[in-house]
Amino acid sequence: MMRHFLRDDDLTPDAQREVLALAQALKAGQRPQPLAGRAVAVLFDKASTRTRVSFSVGVHELGGLPVVLDAASTQSGRGEGVEDTVRVLDRQVAAIVWRTFAQASLEQAAAVSRVPVVNALTDEFHPCQILADLLTLAEHRGGLRPDGPALAGRALAYLGDGANNMAHSYLLGGATAGLDVRVACPAGFEPDPAVVDRAREVAAGTGGRVSVTQDVATAVAGADAVATDTWVSMGQEDEAAERTRPFEPYRVDAAVLAQAGDPVFLHCLPAYRGVEVSAEVLDGPASVVWDQAENRLHAQKALLVHLLGDGA
Secondary structure, three states: OOOOOOOOOOOOOHHHHHHHHHHHHHHOOOOOOOOOOEEEEEOOOOOOOOOHHHHHHHHHHHHOEEEEHHHHHHHHHHHHOOOHHHHHHHHOEEEOEEEEOHHHHHHHHHHHOOEEEEEEEOOOHHHHHHHHHHHHHHOOOOOOOOOOOOOOOOOEEEEEEOOOOHHHHHHHHHOOOEEEEHHHHOOOOOHHOOOOHHHHHHHHHHHOOOEEEEEEEEHHHOEEEEEEEOOOOOOOOHHHHHHHHHHHHHHEHHEEEHHHOOEEEEEEEOOOOOOOOOOOHHHOOOHHHHHHHHHHHHHHHHHHHHHHHOOO
8 A cells, every 4th residue: 555644643653653763763874775766756836945955865865866846847837737747757756745735735646646645744734844843852852762752741832823734733743652732822723623633533542632722821831842833824924914913922932931841942944033932942042943954854764764665
């Protein structure tokens, strides 16, 4: 059966642990070459820095050729259908990595693809980022083991837009890892109820917990990590002024971290100092955002190895 990674719960708890264990090994210097003589298509419908660099470098380090394509420079930008594009690509590449808008488009691609399809970000989920975040949390708050990070019972608080892709992926990916995931957000910006229900279902099998609240203090109390994301995601720029006001009580500053105790601070970047996070937090000792950014490379390499069947 073809394996894809369209959302965080496409990995079972055991598979997630295996991917993270391999990511540890790759970061420590293991150099497999499962993509030798093969190519991976990396498609971008949205702007990118970290995703573009980490997948390009990662495919190269696995011995392969990254074929990086922007929608504006391909026929898909002129209206070619998803299925037609995929049927061209899957005859020539070992995997398709796609950063796009609609989750439904990614699912449409996976339905016809003969090679693994990887979600490099959609409006609904950002699962590759969560793999990097889990690796980073394990590195900085203990839990690294040869068989993968032991994260069960760790608490992660996410503050800000609960309806965005990062909140959804923290819920699903965190529950898969057995985390206590707490989302704090203003009324009207809650996560998709179906995602919350699915996260609770996953958590029931891993010992994790899932909660959604409007209260910052409740969310961050005793948290091992405090995370946030930009309040204005790509495609929402015209709403920036209206969106900022409801989120202001959810800004991560030194006072918020103090309520948590001694957490690490996570942000998928780009970050806007003085908006969703204060400069003293982003640039302070609790911040591990640069390790997060690097860990995209290691986590995504491990994911590709897993999906391609080498070391799964």
